[in-house]
Amino acid sequence: DTKPIKIEDAYKNDPERSMALTVNSEKPFNAEPPLSLLADTFLTPNSLFFVRNHLPVPVVDDKMLKTYQLEASVFDKQDTKPKHVKSLTLSDIKRLPKFEMDATMQCAGNRRKEMSQVKEVKGLSWNCGSISTAKWTGARLTDILKAMGFKDEDFNKKYIQFEGLDVDPTGTPYGSSIAMEKALDPNQCIMVAYEMNGLHTSKKLIIKFMILNYYNVLRTSAADHGFPLRLIIPGVVGARNVKWLKKIVLSDEESHSHWQRKDYKCFNPSVDFNTCDFDTAYAVQETPVQSVISEPSASSSVSADDGYVTVRGYAFSGGGRGIARVDLSLDGGETWLNAELDNNGQSPYKSWAWTLWEATVPIPKNKKKLDLVCKAVDSSHNVQPERIEGIWNLRGLLNNSWHRVSVKVEG
Amino acid sequence: DTKPIKIEDAYKNDPERSMALTVNSEKPFNAEPPLSLLADTFLTPNSLFFVRNHLPVPVVDDKMLKTYQLEASVFDKQDTKPKHVKSLTLSDIKRLPKFEMDATMQCAGNRRKEMSQVKEVKGLSWNCGSISTAKWTGARLTDILKAMGFKDEDFNKKYIQFEGLDVDPTGTPYGSSIAMEKALDPNQCIMVAYEMNGLHTSKKLIIKFMILNYYNVLRTSAADHGFPLRLIIPGVVGARNVKWLKKIVLSDEESHSHWQRKDYKCFNPSVDFNTCDFDTAYAVQETPVQSVISEPSASSSVSADDGYVTVRGYAFSGGGRGIARVDLSLDGGETWLNAELDNNGQSPYKSWAWTLWEATVPIPKNKKKLDLVCKAVDSSHNVQPERIEGIWNLRGLLNNSWHRVSVKVEG
């Protein structure tokens, strides 16, 4: 059985990464930034942006790049081959109207570590850092489909499927799908990005940056985050935002990818791997309201002499829903106060990026410990669940329970 | 002081109502259908549709109807009088493309009774029935605004305000506002309805139905639910769906109505009437995910001899989000099973109406009592909170905690 050797080999071209990332898995590479740095800036520096790879990073060399085409077609179960095959080159896509958007990407497994402490789950043990924000530049998906020349009848399909260049040992590419209804709605702001935080994912810039000695940082951004094209479906779980985007299929069926059909689905807390039925379960798409305390950290202490403690963090909700309120408690949830919100001017219905929050509050007298808790309310007045038990699921997805950090008070 | 007498008089023209409704307040009239009947049908019969009036029902007689106009204008703080005043008659509106939609209406105070049992709140003591579903027929709001002849620049305002014919003792009308961004999005399906469940809110039909002896039922539907025009903003709390719609204002300001600015806002659980700041709080618009057990009822018992118990109810989420799952527990939340869902064919992103659910499950042996609990998950994977304490707010709004019903097992 030579399979394990083949898998090992497949990762030999993976890029170098920033030493600042905490690695959860080397092959495939999965890593998150330290929580203390994460909510420091509205846009996450590319080198600190969390990396969630399902497969080896595909090599996109100069030769491939010259002939790179985003392909699209119509295909259904009853078809023997794809119909209405279309394609656009990278230059074609870069000539379309430029679309720019700040959007937060969150892994469905963010905060899985806490969920597994309640009861074991299957999956990478993410802390609170598999979430990051970038300014994405590219073309709207609807503009790309229009430029490809699809006709109205082609859009009568139920789903739109996406495939990346990354493949498993059998040669099957990573894939996802979303409802056509969502894909065609311009207010959903779905785009194909060729820039991330202003760094062009183009060889020309890589060369320019090599001269400036930024090569490794940029190579990281580009290679780990989808160079040369990444699909951005803002407010939808990271797994649907296909990296190294190569192929689009209009179909009445969901993507046949393992990750669309046999993963990234939630079950009720009583369902285990013997009783789960992935076929009838609902695929995770938009993410629920979330908030996390990034400072102080769990192992830290505050000084009673300072009189005040500053508590900070991030809050985010899927589907463009903004954050209406972040409640902070210093006593484990007995009493609450409002945090100050900074949403960077986003509107309540198109908040594709997170809201950073902060509160500077007096340290209560005669306390040896502060039991910090945060919980956010989004623009639809959905709230985070208090306990993990009610949302526990076998894959450890979408843990958005109240975030708790206890710190010592010294002096 | 003659004020109380004036208020009494103002209700003397209120319509007759179905005896089946449970009255929470006579003046203004507020009443809900019995929970046992509520989830029997996807569309709620008009006579059973919950009634939430803030003020006396305005009298719309033949004479008024003949000259009834929906008025609209642009107005801002710095303006001395409304600009670009436009209007449409009822016939104008009925000549616009007909738009039909099944939508659920839910009062922000639905399930307040349970919240006040945790700690006293201010507001009508609604049980679980201030929610109902109708097939609404009318014209899209965007078509109405277009037909009125507003120009693109008029839509650069931040808000759109609505006023009803119903007025308080000072003559100030009921009002609400929503973000212009939402109002202009055709996918939000906002409409002005002139029919409710196929019953035309027109005098001609009232006369036709009088002959059929349905006069009282129809008069109820029409008068209590906004005859001759009701604004429908599906997935948004009832209070913004202005009844007896008379006036639209495009403005950079929210409606100055008491109900937009000093009511229908949530605060954290520690805020009381001495510390609340309505000016900075977020106005309730889209409602969070909700579910309720409608059968069996709390006072009922089930027979162990039957072997099985059928549990039924409704689930609903705001903003068009569909229901992904309803979890049912028979043991107070220790173990869970999936209920069968009937969403009447609605899509996940345009589920403007509720999902009815049902589960027929074996009655566990040797149990004297079943502690039934339900909780729903919506298409954004938001969940209902387990306990009321974390969402408690001084006005008792948006209680969507897990719904619990305990029933005796006999025999």
Ligand SMILES: [Mo]
């Ligand atoms: Mo993910």
Ligand SMILES: [Mo]
């Ligand atoms: Mo309401």
